[in-house]
Each structure stands twice: as structure tokens, then as C-alpha cells.
Amino acid sequence: MRRIQAGNALSAFGLGFTVPYLYIYVASVRGLGSFWAGIVLGVFALAALVALLFTGRIIDRRGPLPVLVGAAVVAAVGALSLGLATSLVAVVASAALLGAGTAVMQPALATMIVWCSGATSRTRAFAMQFFLQNLGLGIGGLLGGQIVDESRPGSFTLLFAIEAVMFLVLVGIGLSVKLPRDASLAESRPGDESSKGFRAVLGHRAMVQLCVLGFVLFFACYGQFESGLAAYGTEAAGIEPATLGIALAANTAVIVVAQFLVLRFVERRRRTRVIASVGLIWTVAWLFAGYAGLGHGSQAMATAAFISTYALFGLGEAMLSPTVAPLVADLAPESMIGQYNSAFALVKQMALALGPFVGGPMGATLHGPYIVTFVLFSLGISVLALRLGKKLTVTQDHPALAAQSRVVAVHKPQEQVSA
Numbered sequence: 284m285r286r287i288q289a290g291n292a293l294s295a296f297g298l299g300f301t302v303p304y305l306y307i308y309v310a311s312v313r314g315l316g317s318f319w320a321g322i323v324l325g326v327f328a329l330a331a332l333v334a335l336l337f338t339g340r341i342i343d344r345r346g347p348l349p350v351l352v353g354a355a356v357v358a359a360v361g362a363l364s365l366g367l368a369t370s371l372v373a374v375v376a377s378a379a380l381l382g383a384g385t386a387v388m389q390p391a392l393a394t395m396i397v398w399c400s401g402a403t404s405r406t407r408a409f410a411m412q413f414f415l416q417n418l419g420l421g422i423g424g425l426l427g428g429q430i431v432d433e434s435r436p437g438s439f440t441l442l443f444a445i446e447a448v449m450f451l452v453l454v455g456i457g458l459s460v461k462l463p464r465d466a467s468l469a470e471s472r473p474g475d476e477s478s479k480g481f482r483a484v485l486g487h488r489a490m491v492q493l494c495v496l497g498f499v500l501f502f503a504c505y506g507q508f509e510s511g512l513a514a515y516g517t518e519a520a521g522i523e524p525a526t527l528g529i530a531l532a533a534n535t536a537v538i539v540v541a542q543f544l545v546l547r548f549v550e551r552r553r554r555t556r557v558i559a560s561v562g563l564i565w566t567v568a569w570l571f572a573g574y575a576g577l578g579h580g581s582q583a584m585a586t587a588a589f590i591s592t593y594a595l596f597g598l599g600e601a602m603l604s605p606t607v608a609p610l611v612a613d614l615a616p617e618s619m620i621g622q623y624n625s626a627f628a629l630v631k632q633m634a635l636a637l638g639p640f641v642g643g644p645m646g647a648t649l650h651g652p653y654i655v656t657f658v659l660f661s662l663g664i665s666v667l668a669l670r671l672g673k674k675l676t677v678t679q680d681h682p683a684l685a686a687q688s689r690v691v692a693v694h695k696p697q698e699q700v701s702a
Contacts, residue, residue: 284399284408290456291392292415294355297449298385299423300442301362304431308365308439309374319371323378328636330379331386335629336481338387342394342621350621351391352457358384359450366443384450386632390624397612397620398462402682405612406550406605413604414542421535483619484626489674490614494630496558496667497607501631503660504565504596506638508534511646511653512572512592519576519650520585530593537597545601553681554606555672561599562664568595569661573654613679 310320342350361380368374400408432438484490516522549557575588615623645653
């Protein structure tokens with residue numbers, strides 16, 4: 284588990300080096316312009332979506348480790364090629380490789396964490412994964428910002444080379460991991476439910492409800508960070524571009540500080556009620572954003588409210604990380620853990636792709652409707668979470684309580700005998 288988590292942190296570190304600067308690199312450094320830069324970002328996202336359609340079944344048939352190693356090699360080739368690419372065709376092809384590789388790594392890593400954890404340790408394992416991902420992305424972005432220089436294309440080549448090296452280090456760490464032999468590989472045979480792929484997932488009502496909830500979660504939060512909310516902040520609230528960086532830093536800082544402080548709170552409560560409370564926290568966050576842009580207060584108050592919006596989002600994210608991913612694993616049959624992880628990753632990728640498409644124009648021009656829309660989305664998170672809770676067993680919704688019940692059930696007969 285320690286090796287898996289270390290590899291997860293290093294891959295996030297590599298992504299942090301380049302993802303924030305991909306648009307600038309394509310549009311300005313390679314001189315392809317904003318239109319083609321948008322196309323390249325679209326290809327990056329589309330390649331991720333296509334790859335995830337096939338990832339789950341391969342993980343369940345071959346195991347997550349070969350998939351992780353293969354995806355990391357593809358991502359490394361894509362990163363290095365992108366840093367050296369000078370033509371449009373080369374840039375697009377490299378972005379497709381990088382997008383597909385990085386997308387496939389996520390369900391593979393999640394499945395490895397499931398294999399190496401039990402029902403009682405899984406919550407903390409996914410909390411640690413999220414913590415290390417954000418730490419790696421934050422440090423990578425910070426260091427990458429000190430290296431990049433639009434006047435020196437070689438500085439961007441260096442960034443992509445560092446990213447490629449991080450992916451190859453992940454390959455080395457992955458090859459050193461000895462996973463426990465999971466029953467899913469032995470049980471997966473043509474004709475069983477694992478061969479049905481996404482049809483089996485769509486036939487699982489609780490999982491479908493969780494995917495709908497996940498789409499709303501990612502659409503209303505991550506899908507707005509660097510698009511709609513950023514546009515709204517600069518246009519409606521008069522936020523300086525440098526302040527956006529401070530707001531994102533506040534988001535990361537809250538996640539890093541709060542992650543393990545809220546873990547005990549999360550572990551003692553039903554997962555769906557934790558998610559419902561996140562919806563309420565994000566409702567308050569969007570109201571803060573509304574005050575920043577529509578409250579007509581001082582600029583200092585607007586800036587403070589806008590930064591608080593990102594901080595509150597971070598608090599909600601810290602509560603979700605030990606909740607949603609373990610729930611996906613607990614809903615999955617033993618032979619379909621990879622398929623379920625990939626299906627949820629696909630939903631997340633769709634939300635991240637559609638979020639900027641919808642939120643960007645609204646945040647820039649329709650300020651009032653933008654805030655109202657995402658206040659309603661946040662309240663919808665609470666409603667969907669409570670409805671999902673009615674479809675879950677006690678073990679799925681409150682594993683800590685179920686574990687306590689099993690302990691009582693084991694010891695009670697002995698107490699009766701001694702009496």
C-alpha cells in the first residue's frame with residue numbers, strides 16, 4: 284500500500300508540472316493559437332473518455348498492475364512527445380496519448396488500493412490517496428510555475444520531460460509491488476456478469492444512482508474551478524488573476540490541513556449523510572461567491588468571500604475523498620471492481636468535460652443565473668445523497684457500524700455460555 288500511494292503521489296506531481304500550462308504551451312509557445320489549443324484540450328479529454336470505456340473489463344480480466352504499467356508507459360511517451368512536438372499533428376497525437384494514459388491510471392490505482400485494503404482500512408486508504416494527489420499536484424504546479432517561460436520553449440520541454448520521468452518512476456514502483464491474488468481474476472469467465480461490462484453496471488440501481496450523484500458532484504465543483512468560477516470571479520467580482528492563484532492555494536491548503544481532521548467525523552457517520560452535508564457546505568460556498576460578485580460590498584470583502592468559496596469547496600472535498608471512492612468499491616461485485624471504478628471515472632471525466640463548456644459562458648456573462656444554478660445543483664447533491672441512502676445496506680452506508688455489529692455477534696454467544 285505504501286508503494287502504491289508513493290506512486291500515486293509521484294504521478295500527481297508530474298501532472299501538476301504540465302496540466303496548468305498546457306493551454307499556454309499549445310497556443311503561445313508552439314504558436315498554434317487559441318482555437319487549436321482548445322481543440323488539443325478537447326482531444327485530451329476525448330481520449331480519456333474513449334480509453335475508460337475499455338479499461339474496466341481489462342482490469343478485471345488481467346489485473347490492475349499490468350494496466351497501470353501500460354498506462355504509465357503510454358502517458359510517459361505522450362508527455363515526452365508533447366514536449367518535443369512542433370507540428371499540429373504531433374501535438375494532437377501526443378495529447379491523445381497523454382490523456383488516455385493518465386485517465387487509465389486512476390481506476391487501476393483505485394483497484395490496487397481496494398485489493399490491498401480491507402473494509403475497515405479502505406476509508407483511510409482513499410483519504411491518503413486524495414491527500415497525496417492534492418499535495419503532489421500543488422507542489423508540481425508551484426515548481427512548474429517557477430520553471431516555465433513563454434520566451435523559452437526549452438523550459439516547457441523540460442517540464443514535459445520531468446513529467447515523463449515521473450510516470451516511468453511510477454512504472455518502476457508498480458513493478459516492485461506484489462499484489463495479493465484476487466478472487467476476481469479466478470472468477471471472471473466469459474458468460475458471467477463481468478463479461479457484460481457496462482450493462483451489468485447499468486443494471487445495478489444503487490450504482491447508477493451513485494454515478495448520477497457523482498456527475499452532479501464533479502460538475503458543480505471541479506468542473507467550475509478553472510472555468511466558470513474563475514470567469515465569474517474576474518468578470519463579476521473584479522478578482523485579479525493573481526488572486527485566483529491564492530484562491531486555489533487556499534483550496535489545497537484546506538484539503539491538506541482538514542483531510543485527517545475530518546476523517547474521524549466521516550468514519551462515524553453514514554456515508555450518504557456525509558455527502559448530503561457536503562451539498563450544504565457547497566451551497567454556502569456558492570452563496571459566498573454570490574456575495575463576492577453581486578453583493579456590492581468593498582473589493583476587500585469581495586476578495587475574502589471569493590477565497591472563502593474555494594476554501595469551503597476544499598472542506599467538502601476532504602469529506603468526500605474517504606466516502607465516495609470506498610462506496611464504489613463496496614458496491615462492486617468481487618469480479619467487477621475494475622469495471623465499477625472505470626465507470627465512475629468515466630462519469631467524472633464527462634462532468635469535467637461538460638462543466639467548463641456550460642459554466643464558462645454562464646460565469647462570464649450570466650452572473651445571477653450562474654450562482655442560482657449551482658446553488659440548486661449543490662442542494663441537489665444533498666437530495667440525491669439521501670435518496671441513495673435508502674438503496675444501500677448498513678454495511679455499504681455505514682461500514683464502521685456494521686463492523687461493530689459483527690464484533691458483538693461474535694462475542695455474544697460466548698457471554699451466554701459463560702452466564
